[in-house]
Amino acid sequence: MFNNYEIVEYTYSLPLQIQNFTGRTIQDDRGDIKDVLEHWHQEIEIVYTFEGHALHYIDGKVHRAAPGKLIVTNSESIHKVISDEGTLGIPEVIAVVLLVNVDFVKKLVPNLEQMYFLPEADSDMEKIEQLMKEFSYYAGEEKEHEPYENLRLMSMLYELMYLLCRDDLVVRETVFPINNQKNLERLRGIMQYVEAHYTEEITQYEVAERFYFTKEYFSRFFKKNTGMTFKEYVMHYRLKQAYDPIVYTERSILDIALDCGFADARGLINVFKRVYGDTPYQYRKMHMQKKEHETR
Numbered sequence: 001m002f003n004n005y006e007i008v009e010y011t012y013s014l015p016l017q018i019q020n021f022t023g024r025t026i027q028d029d030r031g032d033i034k035d036v037l038e039h040w041h042q043e044i045e046i047v048y049t050f051e052g053h054a055l056h057y058i059d060g061k062v063h064r065a066a067p068g069k070l071i072v073t074n075s076e077s078i079h080k081v082i083s084d085e086g087t088l089g090i091p092e093v094i095a096v097v098l099l100v101n102v103d104f105v106k107k108l109v110p111n112l113e114q115m116y117f118l119p120e121a122d123s124d125m126e127k128i129e130q131l132m133k134e135f136s137y138y139a140g141e142e143k144e145h146e147p148y149e150n151l152r153l154m155s156m157l158y159e160l161m162y163l164l165c166r167d168d169l170v171v172r173e174t175v176f177p178i179n180n181q182k183n184l185e186r187l188r189g190i191m192q193y194v195e196a197h198y199t200e201e202i203t204q205y206e207v208a209e210r211f212y213f214t215k216e217y218f219s220r221f222f223k224k225n226t227g228m229t230f231k232e233y234v235m236h237y238r239l240k241q242a243y244d245p246i247v248y249t250e251r252s253i254l255d256i257a258l259d260c261g262f263a264d265a266r267g268l269i270n271v272f273k274r275v276y277g278d279t280p281y282q283y284r285k286m287h288m289q290k291k292e293h294e295t296r
Contacts, residue, residue: 016100017043018096020097020136020139021093021094021097022090038079038233039079040079041075041076041099042075043100044073044099044105045079045098046097046098046100047097048128049094050092050095051067051087051090051092052087054087055082056079057079057080058071059074059176063120068129072119075105075112096136098132098135115170116171121167123163123167124163124167131156131160135153135156183225194237201261235271236275238262239268241261242259245260246280246284247283247284268280
């Protein structure tokens with residue numbers, strides 16, 4: 001199941017997870033860019049781009065990733081990434097992502113709740129490039145390594161955090177006034193509400209009232225912070241819940257539609273075709289044929 005809140009497993013039992021992304025990692029079965037909704041997690045996310053471009057939507061603001069650029073997402077910041085289509089299919093690593101345990105960072109920065117890492121890092125980029133290339137080597141399945149090499153990884157992590165804390169850590173209120181921080185907390189609450197009630201009928205008026213917005217302001221607020229209307233967000237969330245049952249099971253489209261909050265099968269079919277270019281049945285058949293071909 002797709003959730004807004006993400007639980008992270010760590011690499012080598014250290015306080016971080018390391019992921020490499022290639023142009024193939026970010027594409028779906030049709031070769032299109034995977035659709036990722038806004039989400040958040042406790043970890044601090046650090047992304048270094050080797051090739052291509054992407055748009056990082058973080059706390060309602062847009063930051064453009066490019067080769068040689070580091071993007072930092074703070075703990076519990078609402079974010080999503082839209083990759084450039086030019087990177088699709090590239091077999092080489094286009095970016096490395098670190099997810100750093102927030103409790104580890106709190107030991108380094110005891111007042112972390114009052115602080116904020118600037119999303120577009122402006123530190124010693126030559127040193128950061130070297131560190132991120134080394135982190136990239138350790139991504140994926142755990143490799144055999146020399147005794148005490150974990151100490152090397154920890155020293156790299158300490159060095160990276162030192163550079164970010166020295167050059168890119170500011171008081172949160174200088175970036176987000178108190179009112180903005182409260183609005184982002186309300187946005188997380190709205191997303192959690194959708195996660196808990198997507199199988200039911202959800203109206204914009206009901207959610208606006210529940211979270212103390214006027215209907216007009218709620219519409220502007222949600223679109224500004226997510227890049228889509230509330231109706232579009234709910235539709236995409238339901239579609240995400242329907243995707244795995246459609247692709248990986250033989251359940252009827254009607255049953256899947258009703259379980260995921262659609263009024264009928266036609267509603268799910270129309271939305272699915274608009275997003276993925278095929279009906280659910282066509283997409284399921286294509287996926288099955290692809291898997292059969294791969295196993296030959």
